[in-house]
Amino acid sequence: MKVAVASFEFEGNSLSLGVARREDFVRLGMFEGDDIYRAVAGKQLSLSGALDTLTEAGAEILPVFMARCVPGGHVEDEFYEEALAKITDGIAAAMPVDGVYLALHGAMICATEKDPEGAILSAVREKLGRADIPMAVSLDLHAHVTERMADTAQIIVGYETYPHVDVYRTGACAASLLVRAIKDEIRPVTRIRKYNAIVPVLGGATLNDEPMAQVAALSRAIEASGRALSVSYFPVQPWLDMADVGITGLAISDGDPSQAEAVAQEVLDAIWDRRYDFELPAMTPREAVEAAVVADGRTLIIDAPDSMGAGAQGDSPALLAALVRHAPDIESAVFIVDPETAALAQEIGIGGTGDFLIGAKQDSRWFEPVQVTATVTHICDGQFTYSGGPASGIQNSTGPTAILRAGGIRIMVGSYSIYEHLDEHYAACGIDIATCRITSFKNLMNYRKLLGPGVQYIPLYGPGAAPLRLQHVEWQNRVRPFWPADDMSLPMPAPKSAVSDRKIEHQ
Ligand SMILES: [Zn+2]
Known part of the structure; x- marks a missing residue:
């Protein structure tokens, strides 16, 4: 049993100006061949789960390529082509193989290719030369699954949880279905159903009895009933300006396409039926700061429109401006990506004071930089290690970083945007958020792990690359009517995707 494995993960955002280049992937870890084992061993990545499962099954594994990057706008063409060639050349060199496993995100955007993951699957299928060699793919819960992807891979499995705590398990699940398919125990067939609808990410938790938790429970019940080998649901990364992006139900049946379609439809309808429940209350930065000032305990202010986890660039100073104006003496911490200011602060040095113009430099469409007179209290290289979540145990960095203090406000100015898990990035720079009445986060879900007695959260709404109100975005490519713009x-x-005509024909 010979299985080739590869991963190429990136979450795009059509509204973000960020461009992911080769060096951005290299910074987070790009590996080939046996180095992949060392990179993923003991980690919580989907590739880790798949490799462990394939090893246990006694498969001969051919690790081909692995590259990941923090969410952003789009991947530059040059690197996408390079990664695609690494994957397809690697698989061609490994031939003959009995199966392929790919760890993808599913919401990649490229400058040119309109269906990047579909194109990867098609290119791999072409190298395999046969439609019956099983391909298994694991995806993020926010994946944009195209018809071409479902037509090309026999097995597609998405994360079941948000916050994403089952990434390892998802890779393991996809790999175990692959093993069963290679052994001819099952004949997996994947089908998707999709509506012209997008829903806010902020309300998409699978915690407690929230709407997506109910969809998850339904899906697990269907699996338990034996009506499908695997059921996935994709509330989708909504800031993808493409006609065929929409909430998606997916099912894998054992050799019965119409059964898979029926289950996918049932799950899709379960998301649709809850479409009104995804929108959470939110405030403007000023309202949020004023509410935090009078609240007992600590407040996490969630800068949702500038969420780095959703592909925004993390350089919005909107909350900083509100803190400077309405709560200058309250102990608070904000993180802002601003390499220029970080460099200036490093030049001034610890203990020095300067006038800084902070934020709105990567993306100046919505805000002006905020002028702050502050003292440099800390400078560092921004290195930190994730304490949990999908990137558990993996190092990341905000790059050259400085902490500026202005009254009660501590401004952590970094050079790179990051995927925020908890407060690892703050802690690595000496900021203990337990001492802050207000802490800013630029992610849409992981902050919920920091809540507890005496800790509340307030999401912000407003302009940015990840705005909460999807109906107010000036979409270029979405087709009307769609939810939530139309009643x-x-x-x-x-x-259907504009590129569906590029789908390869199965023999
Ligand atoms: Zn996700």
């Missing part, structure tokens, strides 16, 4: 009592199927 729809009945769902509409999502338009």
